[in-house]
Amino acid sequence: MIRIDKVTRRFGPLEAVKDLSLDIAEGEIFGLVGPDGAGKTTTLRMLVGLMDPTQGSLSVAGLDVGKNLDAVKDQIGYMAQKFGLYGDLTVEENMFFYSDLFGIDHAERDRMMAEFLDMTRMTPFRQRPAAKLSGGMKQKLALMCTLLHRPRVLFLDEPTNGVDPLSRRDFWEILYRLASEGMTILVSTAYLDEAERCSRVGLMHKGRLIRCDKPAILKQQLAPQCFRAESADLRAARGRLQNTPGVLGAEPAGAALHVYLEAGTAAADVERAAGDVRLNPLDPALEDVFIALIRTEERHAAA
Numbered sequence: 001m002i003r004i005d006k007v008t009r010r011f012g013p014l015e016a017v018k019d020l021s022l023d024i025a026e027g028e029i030f031g032l033v034g035p036d037g038a039g040k041t042t043t044l045r046m047l048v049g050l051m052d053p054t055q056g057s058l059s060v061a062g063l064d065v066g067k068n069l070d071a072v073k074d075q076i077g078y079m080a081q082k083f084g085l086y087g088d089l090t091v092e093e094n095m096f097f098y099s100d101l102f103g104i105d106h107a108e109r110d111r112m113m114a115e116f117l118d119m120t121r122m123t124p125f126r127q128r129p130a131a132k133l134s135g136g137m138k139q140k141l142a143l144m145c146t147l148l149h150r151p152r153v154l155f156l157d158e159p160t161n162g163v164d165p166l167s168r169r170d171f172w173e174i175l176y177r178l179a180s181e182g183m184t185i186l187v188s189t190a191y192l193d194e195a196e197r198c199s200r201v202g203l204m205h206k207g208r209l210i211r212c213d214k215p216a217i218l219k220q221q222l223a224p225q226c227f228r229a230e231s232a233d234l235r236a237a238r239g240r241l242q243n244t245p246g247v248l249g250a251e252p253a254g255a256a257l258h259v260y261l262e263a264g265t266a267a268a269d270v271e272r273a274a275g276d277v278r279l280n281p282l283d284p285a286l287e288d289v290f291i292a293l294i295r296t297e298e299r300h301a302a303a
């Protein structure tokens, strides 16, 4: 449903997206993650036709975005980071506005509005001005407006940024439901707990896709490099570990210290070199995986 073929996007000398290729199947929830400036928004903007690639091609629902933009627009919904809601209009007035924009007839509009308001549990708030909604409700309203023309493919740019954890969970329940009905969803997120919920995750760093797989596989691949440190003095051990060859990073994780080793580095060698520290194998979260992968990239770039 989504195909990105060797796409590069430059802004002057900056390569915001570098030689990116990606295929996403119908019904997938694909998560694009990466630090600020990694190129996620630029990728989404090219997919929805707001920006042309410098090189390469993109297609959505089998249609080339560069050649068939109008037809592509009929198939997609795009929820940008700053989606345009009208604060002084109520929930339903915002929905009226967007359905008029899409040219949806009123009977169909009313049917869909009832369905979406029910799905998002927003029916009690339909008369509330958008400006008076909580962050999570605003995002649900933006999603409903995006869904009004029944897109087959949904592009969401950090849709839950700044939203509280319960509302984020609520929002994701809606995404699951949409995907189970066959919608294809590409979502960028800074929250790695959300990335865990995706069918596949792509990690972007400085414009490049450095890994792309199912969360469980990424964790399995990186597990041999991830450890939890034990020491009489964790803080001092962290300082020593950071200067030990083969260590990519030693990062606090709550009260614990997580240590990431270069591929092929033996934990016993690091324990010996750092002194007064024991490295226990860690069942990594995606966050551990991504720290390890990004530190590896940074090492390669510095070398």
Ligand SMILES: Nc1ncnc2c1ncn2[C@@H]1O[C@H](COP(=O)(O)OP(=O)(O)OP(=O)(O)O)[C@@H](O)[C@H]1O
Pocket: 011, 014, 016, 034, 035, 036, 037, 038, 039, 040, 041, 042, 043
């Ligand atoms: N219109 C533009 N003109 C110049 N540089 C741009 C433009 N848009 C993006 N960039 C640059 O391209 C790089 C990638 O930006 P992009 O917004 O795609 O990253 P991102 O991963 O979405 O990060 P964020 O979460 O902060 O939006 C950044 O260095 C950014 O400054």
